[in-house]
Amino acid sequence: MQLNPYLFFNGQCEAAFKFYEQCLGGKIVSLMTYGESPMAEQTPPEQLNKIMHVLLCVGDQELMGSDAPPEMFEQPKGFYVSLQFNDPVEAERIFKTLAENGTVRMPLQQTFWADRFGMLVDQFGTPWMINCGQAS
Template sequence: MQLNPYLSFDGQCEAAFKFYEQCLGGKINAVMHYGKSPMAEQVPPNWQSKVIHACLTVGDMELMGSDAMPEYFEKPQGFSINLQFNDVTKAEQIFDALAAGGTVRMQLQETFWAKRFGTVVDQFGTPWMINCD
């Protein structure tokens, strides 16, 4: 079994995944749009270019997502994507990249359990925790 986070966006999935690809050093494997899917006739014209499914590989992990139709979109809450690091410099680099245009909830800092820990909500509304042992 593999556990993969699946994120929903309000029309910004493609931009978010390009941002994550750059920030996390991953590779986008797939981006499928509503307009080129069997659902093309079921979505409004302004949703033809929205993402029905995207997949980003970072190392041996996958992050997936899509644009949720407006009536189904819910703002992310009650979870965070945790990124675990062994390298303080890399943790700081990723934290700063995700914080660009977003909101820092807890500055990346030393804690009693970690060399560095911080939380940020990126510019697309996705909550992240950065932890460095």
């Protein structure tokens, strides 16, 4: 079994995933718009260029997403996408990049369980937790 986050956006999916691709050092390996899908004829014209499905691979991890139909979109709540790091410098770089034009909920800092831990909501509304474990 593989467990993967699937993120929904309100029309910003392509911009978000291009940002995540750059920030996380991954690669978008699949991207399909509603207009490119077999559902194109049933799709409202304003939704044709929106993303029906995107897959970003970062190492052996996958992050997926799409633009929700406007009547079905809900702001993310009740979860965070958690990123785990061994290198505090890399954790700081990713935190700083994801926080650009977003909202820091907890600054990246040392805690009793981690060398670095912080929480933020990025400019696209996705909540992230960054954790860098303590050196043994």
